[in-house]
Amino acid sequence: MILVGNQRGGAKDLALHLLKEENEHVEVHELRGFVSSNLMGALNEAYAISRATRCKQFLFSLSLNPPQNENVSVETFEKTIERVEKELGLNGQPRAIVFHEKNGRRHCHVAWSRIKVDEVKAVQLSFTKRKLTELSRELYLEHGWKMPDGLKQSHARDPRNFTLAQWQQAKRIGKDPKQIKTVFQECWALSDTQSAFASALKEHGYTLARGDKRGFVAVDHRGEVFSISKKWIGINAKDVREKLTDNEILPSVDEARVQTAKDMTVRLNTLFQEQSSVFNTRKEELEAQRQTLTRQHKTERRKLRDAQYLHWQNKQQEWRQQFSKGFRGLFDRITGKRRSIEKSIEQDARHLKMHQRQERDKLIFNQLTIRRSLQSRIKRLETLKSHRLDELGQDISQYQDMRERRLDPFNRNYTGVRQRGPDLGR
Numbered sequence: 001m002i003l004v005g006n007q008r009g010g011a012k013d014l015a016l017h018l019l020k021e022e023n024e025h026v027e028v029h030e031l032r033g034f035v036s037s038n039l040m041g042a043l044n045e046a047y048a049i050s051r052a053t054r055c056k057q058f059l060f061s062l063s064l065n066p067p068q069n070e071n072v073s074v075e076t077f078e079k080t081i082e083r084v085e086k087e088l089g090l091n092g093q094p095r096a097i098v099f100h101e102k103n104g105r106r107h108c109h110v111a112w113s114r115i116k117v118d119e120v121k122a123v124q125l126s127f128t129k130r131k132l133t134e135l136s137r138e139l140y141l142e143h144g145w146k147m148p149d150g151l152k153q154s155h156a157r158d159p160r161n162f163t164l165a166q167w168q169q170a171k172r173i174g175k176d177p178k179q180i181k182t183v184f185q186e187c188w189a190l191s192d193t194q195s196a197f198a199s200a201l202k203e204h205g206y207t208l209a210r211g212d213k214r215g216f217v218a219v220d221h222r223g224e225v226f227s228i229s230k231k232w233i234g235i236n237a238k239d240v241r242e243k244l245t246d247n248e249i250l251p252s253v254d255e256a257r258v259q260t261a262k263d264m265t266v267r268l269n270t271l272f273q274e275q276s277s278v279f280n281t282r283k284e285e286l287e288a289q290r291q292t293l294t295r296q297h298k299t300e301r302r303k304l305r306d307a308q309y310l311h312w313q314n315k316q317q318e319w320r321q322q323f324s325k326g327f328r329g330l331f332d333r334i335t336g337k338r339r340s341i342e343k344s345i346e347q348d349a350r351h352l353k354m355h356q357r358q359e360r361d362k363l364i365f366n367q368l369t370i371r372r373s374l375q376s377r378i379k380r381l382e383t384l385k386s387h388r389l390d391e392l393g394q395d396i397s398q399y400q401d402m403r404e405r406r407l408d409p410f411n412r413n414y415t416g417v418r419q420r421g422p423d424l425g426r
Helices: 011-018 039-050 074-088 128-143 177-189 194-203 237-243 253-321 326-335 337-403
Strands: 002-008 025-032 059-065 095-102 105-113 207-210 216-219 225-227
Touching: 002 074, 002 128, 011 039, 011 059, 011 095, 011 105, 025 039, 025 253, 039 095, 039 105, 059 074, 074 095, 074 105, 074 128, 074 337, 095 337, 105 337, 177 194, 194 207, 207 253, 216 253, 253 337, 326 337
Parallel strands: none
Antiparallel strands: 002 059, 025 095, 059 105, 095 105, 207 216, 216 225
């Protein structure tokens, strides 16, 4: 598991952070070496004691983060904490252990007081980052977890080695020349005038425009230019001139591109808003499920905790009834029978505590499995939303470039000179 620790002050701030309600579950697991029975009071005790020294960073705060999908028992956390204590020289120091759960991830926080009461000075901590990193590597190897790259190679932790997702580069739509030729021929055959031909082309996403040298071209929805020629439609130039009589009323290639960009921008903005609304609605549904699941899990844990507490009370009553009273009790003390009973009760208590801890771990692990399933759905939704909206945003940006008559955003080789279009009929 990943171990991150640092020296710090600010007892109140740390306590508030550890008790934040933004976590789905918060459990103060242990308060050792403090008079106070609550976290805020315990850390304030550490602050009060530190006032007798010059130490400003009187606490050492540690977070223990196991792999996302691994079920790690309380016992494993406790053993790791003990190893950290030994490695850093914090043995026996007052400490607080708090467990957090959020988004299907369970992790642990520990806060030690660095102040040695008997010596009235702080524990000297050196090379903590290196020691914690080495211990993290050992834990991954011991438990057979997949080790993060940041632990394999130190340079992998450098944030300069990580990049944000790049916007998807524009790709020209792959067109089959035979299909384009078929569309042009059909539009030509169904039209008897220039305006009819222009309307037919528009139904297929093409704009009839004015090319250079009084020629005619078609501009598609991405600004690609196609010449109207014999090789495309299969007729001679005379027939073209008879039907396409006035290119002066047609927009130029650049004007056609600008108008196409305006129309496409409006449409894409509409799609962007529609997709955003769909994703937000779905996100709200999943968030409602998450909140319901959190309440359900808290109820289950509270029921188990109450049941275990009641069982513990009943067992204590049973154990007390095993001791004799009066003269018989005195006789049992003399003969050593009472000590034998005490040992038996101590053993039963240890077994009961271990059994109850295992019950709690089992319940928590089952809940984490369910919560992780929901979290994976949330992540998939976020990924899909990011992909779709980024893609739409990319297209909107490209059409904005087209409107401003920059380089053709869908064809980086376009220079704005050629206006006759490619002759794909060759």
